[in-house]
Amino acid sequence: MSFTLAKTERLAAILAQAPVIPVLTFDDAASGVATAKALRDGGLPVLEVTLRTPKSLEALQAIVSEVEGVTIGAGTVLETEHVQAAIQAGAEFLVSPGVSSRLIAAGSEAPVPFLPGVATASEAMQLAERGANFAKFFPAGPAGGPAYLKALLAPLPNLHFVPTGGVDLANAPSYLALKNVVSVGGSWVAPADLIARGDWAGITALAREASKLKAR
Structure with missing residues (x-):
């Protein structure tokens, strides 16, 4: 399956909202809601809730229901079952740390945009062949950092990245x-x-500082 123009344009619009996408892990819904409000108030309205804890989907659903002015994605999407569960919880986009043929098929067929992860030029080429214009670069630091992404620009000029890790x-x-990075x-x-201390003002301050960063 390939990535459709409509979902690519929707993903582009999401990623353009802020220079930084917070990657979040929650143990309960209440802390998820409070954190989301704090980040939004600091100028970071696009959030990635990772599916790493038993309460992650509950937290994602609570944020969707209770926090206005944010766009919520589901991260650490590893299985095809995660795709449907995240969509049912209200995720507006999906993020995976890597790719497999099954996951690419499920993600590209999903009704919401899919941001697949890559760490090598070969993986990036496979996504480009399927029509993807955006990919998560993970783990960004260990995989080569800014120098690696800069090297990918010439052979893959139409693929843009969200470095994470x-x-x-x-x-x-x-x-x-x-030029090939849209946000981090x-x-x-x-x-x-x-989050554990409930220091929402501290999180808002960190978000406000990050929101001042500028993408090229």
């Missing part, structure tokens, strides 16, 4: 300066210790 406030500008993903804007 080892991205923080210090190195995010190096990624965002690249990171957990530094909502660290686990601030």
Whole structure:
């Protein structure tokens, strides 16, 4: 299956909303709602809720129902079953750390945009052959960082990336300066210790700082 123009355009619009997409993991719905509000108030309206905990889908659904002004995606989509479960919970886009033939088929057929993950030129080429214009670059730091993405620009000029994994406030500008990077993903804007303490003002402050970063 290939990636359709309509969903590609929708994904482009989502990724253009902010330079940083918070990558979030929740153990309960209440902390998910409070964190989402704090990030939104700090200027980061696009959120990725990872499917890594038993309460992740519950948290995602609660955010969709209770928090206005945000766009919620489901991250760590690893199985075809995750695709349907995330959509039923209200996810507006899907993100995977890597790709498989089954997952590409399920993701490209889903009614919401799909951001598949790559770590190598070969994986990126496979997505480009299927018509993908966007990919998650993961794990960005260990996989080669900004220099690696810069090297991919010439052979794959139509593929744009969202680097995630080892991205923080210090190195995010190096990624965002690249022509083939549209935004970055990171957990530094909502660290686990601030969520555990309920320091929503602290998270808003981190989000506000990150929202001032500029993509090329």
